[in-house]
Every structure is written in structure tokens, then in C-alpha cells.
Amino acid sequence: MTVHVAVGVIVDAGHRVLLTRRPEHVHQGGLWEFPGGKVEAGETLATALARELQEELGITPLRVSPLLEISHDYGDKHVLLDVHMVWEFAGEPSALEGQPMAWVAAEALGEYDFPEANDPIVDAVAVLLHGQSARGAVQANE
Numbered sequence: 001m002t003v004h005v006a007v008g009v010i011v012d013a014g015h016r017v018l019l020t021r022r023p024e025h026v027h028q029g030g031l032w033e034f035p036g037g038k039v040e041a042g043e044t045l046a047t048a049l050a051r052e053l054q055e056e057l058g059i060t061p062l063r064v065s066p067l068l069e070i071s072h073d074y075g076d077k078h079v080l081l082d083v084h085m086v087w088e089f090a091g092e093p094s095a096l097e098g099q100p101m102a103w104v105a106a107e108a109l110g111e112y113d114f115p116e117a118n119d120p121i122v123d124a125v126a127v128l129l130h131g132q133s134a135r136g137a138v139q140a141n142e
């Protein structure tokens, strides 16, 4: 069974992105993630993303664009991550579920530990916001 997940890459005016850290006891616990969660029955992707960002951070996404979809098998769980950029939002994000939260510059994303499925997201975000890979796979000539 595949778990469909709405994931938001939230960007601020300074092109930093919002990361939260997963609790230790959950799937992929202790790792950093982009906020989001499971799409519930009957929900559209947009509705699920808006609900999750409201529940986890207290913000409402206003301008959203699709980034990529990732299908990943963890062995114990298969996920389909539907990842959207969130360019504008209403409200001030705060960690409503008590999770650690950080605003991170695109070029520093490589310093954070993410679930395995997130590698393509980290690369795409770094290229989009910074023009080069955060993980060092692509070397730009400065």
C-alpha cells in the first residue's frame, strides 16, 4: 500500500526554506523534513497541503507551484511524496506540534539529515533557489 503525502517547501522573502524535525518515535524519526502529511480520503492535494500546514505550522498557503513527485520504497512503507513549493503564505509559521523548526538557506540544505526519499527534493530546491546542488553532485563555476 502506498501512502500519499502532501509536502510543502515553504520559502521566505530571503529564499530560505522551512524545515521541521520529525519526532524520534515516528517513521524516519529524528530526521529533518519539509512540513506536510498524509492525504486523507476525499481530499485533493491542495486541500491536504493546506490542512497539514495549518495543523503543523498555523499558516495558509497562498501561492503554490508543483515541484516534483517522488515514489520511494522504505521497505516497511511505500510513499508517494507530492512536493509543492509554497512561495507565499498567510500567518507566521510556528512549531504547533512542538517539533524543532529551522529556516535554512538553500546552499546549507546539504548539512541536514533527511529521509532517503528526500534527496531529489533537496537537489531540486537547491538548484531552483541557489543554482547548484546542495549535496555537491553539481559543481557550478563561481
Ligand SMILES: Nc1nc2c([nH]c(=O)n2[C@@H]2O[C@H](COP(=O)(O)OP(=O)(O)OP(=O)(O)O)[C@@H](O)[C@H]2O)c(=O)[nH]1
Pocket: 003, 005, 006, 007, 026, 027, 028, 032, 033, 034, 035, 036, 037, 038, 052, 077, 079, 081, 115, 116, 117, 118
Ligand atoms: N511530511 C513529510 N513526510 C515525509 C518527508 N519525507 C518522507 O519520506 N516522508 C514520509 O512521509 C510519510 C508521511 O508523513 P507524515 O508523518 O508527516 O504524515 P502526517 O503528518 O499525516 O502524520 P500523522 O500520520 O502522524 O498524523 C512518513 O512516512 C514520512 O516518513 C518529508 O520531507 N516531509
Ligand SMILES: [Mg+2]
Pocket: 035, 036, 037, 038, 052, 056
Ligand atoms: Mg507531518
